[in-house]
Amino acid sequence: MVKHSGGEGNSVESLHAFKEYHSDDWCWDPCNKSSDVVLSTNHLAAYFHTDPVYESIGTAGVRGTKGFREGEYYWEVIFTEPPLGTAVMVGVGTCEALLHTGNYQYVNLIGIDSHSWGISHKGTIWHDGKYRNYCEAFFDQETRIGVQLNLYSGTLTFYKNGVNLGVAFTGLSGEDMDDIYPLACSTSALTELELGIRTSRKLSLQEKCYSAILNRIGNSKRKVDQLPLPPLLKDILKGIAVYK
CATH class of the missing domain: 1.10.750 (Elongin C; Chain C, domain 1)
Incomplete structure (x- = not known):
């Protein structure tokens, strides 16, 4: 069973805590995304609901190109436009995680079921259709949300502009666990999310x-x-x- 813990302000860590990590080169996957997501030419930026006529008619998601099974990982997603709407989210999920809803279904897509875990710009964290308050909402442009996935301890921790918000989820490890991928989603038109640093390390x-x-x-x-x-x-x- 996945447990929820942590909260805002548990500790403050500058990113030198990840100095032993090595650079990673994964990006957003053009083959695993909603049709309502457009990627930049280098696949580092994702643009959501860009149709000038229909704008947003549901929830759109995108998956990273690399799945993780062992190791520790840290990456950042930069909100290059202020997040708006029902939910702009980042997190992780298995290959079974949903990447699209239509028919004007505006939902917290990352965490809507047991296949994904995510944080919303409204400060809530979601998994298996359940949520709880985790941190203050964030609406500012250029907000950096860091994601620390530790598959040795099975924990998922979020950061906001370098501040450790505390462990959000536990239980993300085990022999029966599928590979876990980075995810992002949005219900709002003209959302822009860009990948920042991507790092990883393996323990001796x-x-x-x-x-x-x-x-x-x-x-x-x-x-x-x-x-x-x-x-x-x-x-x-x-x-x-x-x-x-």
């Missing part, structure tokens, strides 16, 4: 062991002290737990 075997231990005990320094491990390993684990 030693780091995976540390991560598995901390995930099992809940990143508690008190519980680390109770483990039957040498003092040096305990110190390493407690040092890592500070940043979890």
Whole structure:
């Protein structure tokens, strides 16, 4: 079961926290998008509901070209126009996630079912048709929404202009989990979303062991002290737990 946690203002992190990440080169996928989404020539910018006559007649989504199964990932989506309407969203989902609704269905598409997880510009987060308040709404042009997907811990965390908003979802990992892709969607005409930095990192075997231990005990320094491990390993684990 996916749990919801976190909230705005839990911590503030500058992006140097991702200095060990390596640049990624995925972009928006021209083969996996709504017909109401137009991509820039480099496929980094997505333009929603651009028809000058019909404007928006539903909800349009687009998927990233790269699916993730293992590792840690961080990317940013820049709102190059102020978000308006029912929902402008970013998030993640499996290949089963919906990318389009017509017939004037204006919905929170990312998170409408169990195949996707997303944040709306109104400050709500969505999964499996359920939502909750997560942060203050954002309506400003050039807002940067960061997405941190950690498939070792199974967590999804959002950032706003470099500020960590806290863990939004857990449970995004497991042997039966499908590949997870970046997503964006909008109900509003003339929405523009552009990809910013895209990074990733893979843990070493030693780091995976540390991560598995901390995930099992809940990143508690008190519980680390109770483990039957040498003092040096305990110190390493407690040092890592500070940043979890």
